[in-house]
Amino acid sequence: MTSAAGIAPPAEAPPPARSAWRLILRNRLAAAGLVVLASIILLALVTPLLPLHPPNATAPANRLLPPFSDGHLLGTDHLGRDILARLMWGTRLSLAVGISATFIAALIGSVIGILAGYTGGRTDNTMMRGIDMLMAFPYILLALAIVAVLGPGLFNALIAVAIVNIPFFARNIRGATVGIVHREFIDAARLSGKGRLRILAADVLPNVLPVIVITMSTTVGWMILETAGLSFLGLGSQPPQADLGSMLGEGRRLLMNAPHVSYLPGLVIFLIVMSINLLGDGVRDALDPRLRAGALARPAPMTAIDRTDMGTDVAPVDAPLSVDHLTTQFRLGSDTHHAVNEVSLSLGRGECLGVIGESGSGKSVTALSLAALVASPPGVIAGGRVLLHGSDLLSKSARELRKVRGRDVAYIFQDPLSTLHPQFTVGDQLVEAIRAHRHMSRAAAWAEAVRLLDLVRIPNPRGRARAYPHELSGGMRQRVGIAMALANAPEIIVADEPTTALDVTVQAQVLDLMDELRRDRDTAVLFITHDFGVVTQICDRVAVMYAGRIVETGPTRQVLEDPAHPYTRKLIDCVPVLGSGRRRFDAISGLPPAANRLPRGCAFAERCELADAACRAGPIAMHEIAAGRQARCVRPLAGTS
Amino acid sequence: MTAYVFKRLVALIPVLLGLSIIVFAIMALIPGDPALAILGAYATPENVARLNRQLGLDQPLPLQYLTWLGNILTGDFGRSYSLNRPVIDEVLERFQATLVLAGAALVLCTLWGVLAGIVAAVRQYGWADRIVTFIVLVGISIPSFWLGLLLILLFAVELRWLPASGMYSVYGGGDLPDLLRHLVLPAVTLSAVAAGVIARLTRSAMLEVLRQDFIRTARAKGVGERGVVYRHALKAAMVSVVPVIGVQAGFVLSGAVYIETVFQWPGIGRMLVNAISTRDILLVQGGVLVVAASYVLFNLCADVVQHLLDPRVQA
């Protein structure tokens, strides 16, 4: 159960064509590119119909007229030809050649790429070796060599540019195809009785198509530049026919006395390519779901804090950590996801408090909010306080907060492979953690790092300190994560599902280790998990979360044996227990409410057998049901006093 | 590490062989009779046949290839008939000039590409980001040969700050400052496109990395923002930027063909264009082979750097 996935933005939707268009148009730059490009293409299409001078008619008497001359709006060139007419005809030619080259390269390259990626094995290997070979040439050398063989000429330049770009398409498309072919839905299609060709056409192609379109839209501008370049060198279009590149090439010789002859065609090329690139970026953003919804936004050093309520005035209890009405939201456009709602809890000295709940219930966001580590944008802490010995962490500046992180409050995360830096040795990462808070020489810190590795019982710590994370097993990596959290002997450790990614036997050892270390050092632990079994092993008290709220808290044994909240009761009934043989489960029907559409009343009401109008009327308060036990329910099951 | 480099060097052999085959094949495809081209249109058939025999052109193609390869391995690329000097001399001389230009451009584009990318990422959606994004867009959309002309107009014709063409001044030049003065405009022009590509990629790689879990870990440890960005994020981002710098070397070498033409730089690109017009096949062959081989070597260096950066990359 990888609930770290809860931190990812909601579903990646494959955009239907219609919404992709809408996205492009909403992107102002892309829309501008589209308008400019469409006008240029339109002009190029109607050029033959316009009352222009014949583009190749020479008039030596009218040589090199400047722009805005009578009858020649943009002047004339060294043979007295009308520049406006030549520009329009040249644009037509350049566009036609660039676009055809793109289509040829895309077609052949995609066929090669898809075939190689889909067949795999030897065919793939041979084809890709050939492609690599072609890519070993700087592309223009290849183009020059091809033109050398075929002879100069616009059509030959087109072929050369197309051929040179085939490897690029082939590689990209192969990459995308391989990514698709190994997805499980391809296996599912095979099991549905589809043949290889049908899978290629119906399952692979539609998923690769966006990549082809993206690659085309980002290379067509480049291809236009390339053909223009070959013409500029005199290897493309031959006189008197002229595309923009050869006009520029001819104009170059007159640079000193008639610069307009060369800068006008250059300007047109630039406009075309710029508008194509703007549009291409828009297309890419629209078709690549990762780039949408601000997913690429850079997280700020600390979560944005925009508190409307500052929690209660109640003087903080004398606990190392107390959380008071913490509220954290994700603001995505006009939509607000209420991930954590008015969560209050306190953590005593050396105590281990478990926070348990299903994925999406807000456990991780709660944990990260404590040190303002929730990614912003889109995360916002919208209310409440986090009190460390009475002082509010959320009022601190990023600079002050940095001093608290890792020294007073340290974190252990779920998946140690993605949470350790892949390019630093574990020793280096420990040294960094130590030196972030203590003035110590590197050598001394290294010795300390080795001591920490030994403390978490990593065999041969001296040698392992020089290992990179990927060289360690999952269990060893998580021990490194624990060592890192212990580096500055923090008073509080927040552990977000530290054993979820581990196998049971490894988990057992890591739990053992954590339990022992926290008792030895009297460290308070906030332990996030979705596993009731794990909670019983290590936690003194437990808080159950549902839909962003704590719905029940109390001593672990009491809550698990005699749950007060109907949700806790039902959830426990769903848990398979070793030793109870074959059985059916008392499943909870339905699903938790979506975080952006929480009901006003009890969030569990839709699924609760005891629900009535009172439950739905408004927010339910926490009720004290016994000493140290609370439940957010109007008719709790236990401890009714 | 040495094992890795050695392995890569061994793997280079088939690539270089493949290159030589492609070059040879393309040249063998060229229509027309080279002997005729050398001797001119009025050659007698006997003379043509004799020259063909001398050149080994009456042999079957694979044999021709082997002979040719043997010659090349001993440094004999043949004789350029249009320049009437050994191909290898001309190619090496010209290639030096190109190396100066392309090397300078590559250093420039890497420097300002990476810097601009970082700035844009760190100030995402801020003014700096917008300005960089705009300049980058212009950089990758502008025809480099046109940009060169514009720069000449501005800095050489209007302002007269810098020379418009050549590598050294005709009179009294030849020293390093003179070379540098000549180098500025072409190198800057040549670096524009590549810098744009690198800047874009650096920006998106940085943004991608900054969202990773290990960045959150660094923050949770109490590492300062500077350390997070320049130690953790940049190092990880470079893993995807370095190979692209390798690819950009190809673009810079390619762009050099235009820039050398615009700025009259005596490099190999201009030599190739001339050789194609005069159909000096041996010269084209030699030039293409040398440039391609050096590009392959450069990419090997990029791979080695990437290997050093990222311990996960398998040999």
Next chain:
Amino acid sequence: MTTAVLEAEELTKAFGGGRSLLGAPKPVIHAVQDVSLTLNEGETFGVVGESGCGKSTLARMLVGLSTPTRGTIRIAGKPFDRHLLGATAQYVFQDPVSSLNPRHTVRRILEAPLIHLKRLGRDARAARINYLMDAVGLRPDFLERYPHEFSGGQAQRIGIARALAAEARIIVLDEPVSALDVSVQAQILNLLADLKARFGLTYLFISHDLAVVEAVADRVAVMYFGRIVEEAPADRLFAHPHHPYTRLLLDSAPAITGKRIDAGEQPAELPDPLAPPPGCAFAERCPHARADCRARRPPLAPMGPYHSAACLYPLNATD
């Protein structure tokens, strides 16, 4: 009398191998080695083991998604026929969302097996699809939606409906509930039990969670490092494990009852798959290991009625 619907004999799957271009042999990894098992009609056969022990590789061979390097599979007594892929044995994937094509509607996903395997006409298909949706507890108006619009549990129901559509009698479930929350897991486990009774299915149920397997399985095999190390009827296996690894698994699993877990003394590291040990693969971690354990590999041997284990010094050997 039990009838075998699927028999696998000495299945082995090796990855890698062959030679590189220069003739150097490439490393081989044996993901599954010499696994034999029999599925009886109407039973649920559980396979447990930790990540990387070869469960999924085995499962993919059994349905024909991958070809064994060695060994045979017989279905209803006949050798496995590649042309019947999907018709005799179906598969339910661990990751419910990635097993559905993001660009197809639910209807299109469910139609595929009806068209290609059952060759039903349009009307028959529509009727059948409605029936299937009802069977897995989904509303018919979901049919025109795309997979990303569903929660994990709903997506898994669609995956199950797809597997049912082919009317194969054998269904291999590869960690079907591991990606789901407990409350959803319970719903899906109940659904699977109902479907089994209703359609007379035979399940091969893979999981890393012993408690889940205990709740569903009639017989259980434990895998370690590519091999089956113990196999027994579920109640016997959980009550009297013979293999020390099974014991360790049972002791390590935390339970809501609060029983203390026992993590074992040895670090929980697997042997290097590129250099497998000559003897028992578990020896490094085994509290009962003796010298000869490291010298020769213990074969999977019978140790009681329907109970076998691959251990030289089994636990509970006398009962």
